[in-house]
Amino acid sequence: MTRLPLLAGAALLALASHASATSFVATTDTLGGxxxxxxxxxxxxxxxxxxxxxxxxxxxxxxxxxxxxxxIRGARLEAALRHIRTQAPQIQADDQQLARAILAL
Known part of the structure; x- marks a missing residue:
């Protein structure tokens, strides 16, 4: 009887590790894009x-x-986002991308 819980635990662990690896691959692909x-x-x-x-x-x-x-959306960031979108309307980026770009300056 003690073998059944042990086997069930091992099976769950194997399934969990496979799901974890699969989600890791999907996450890294998404982040790369x-x-x-x-x-x-x-x-x-x-x-x-x-x-x-x-x-x-x-x-x-x-x-x-x-x-x-x-x-957290500060007043200076809001002003910068409006300024960027006014000065360069061809840039199609969301607020997160623009904030990261500001940090890269």
């Missing part, structure tokens, strides 16, 4: 706004925004 998109946006933004006072003033707010996964 996001990083590629973010790096394109970052290069467009950094070449255009690397000496812009409004954008540079938003670096601390951008760091808080990125670290909080978008929960």
């Amino acid at each position: 996001l990083i590629a998109n973010a790096s394109e946006s970052t290069s467009d933004i950094s070449s255009s706004f690397d000496d812009d006072k409004v954008v540079l003033a938003a670096r601390d707010d951008a760091a808080s925004f990125v670290a909080s996964a978008g929960s």
Whole structure:
């Protein structure tokens, strides 16, 4: 009787490790795609706004925004996002990508 719980536990462990490995692969694939998109946006933004006072003033707010996964939105970051979208409407990036680009300046 003690073998049945042991075998059941081993089977659950095997299933859990397979699911964990599969989700890890899916997560890294997703993150790789996001990083590629973010790096394109970052290069467009950094070449255009690397000496812009409004954008540079938003670096601390951008760091808080990125670290909080978008929960903390400072006034300087909001001003910088509006400024970037006004000055470069061709840049199609979400707020998270723009905040990361600001941090890369």
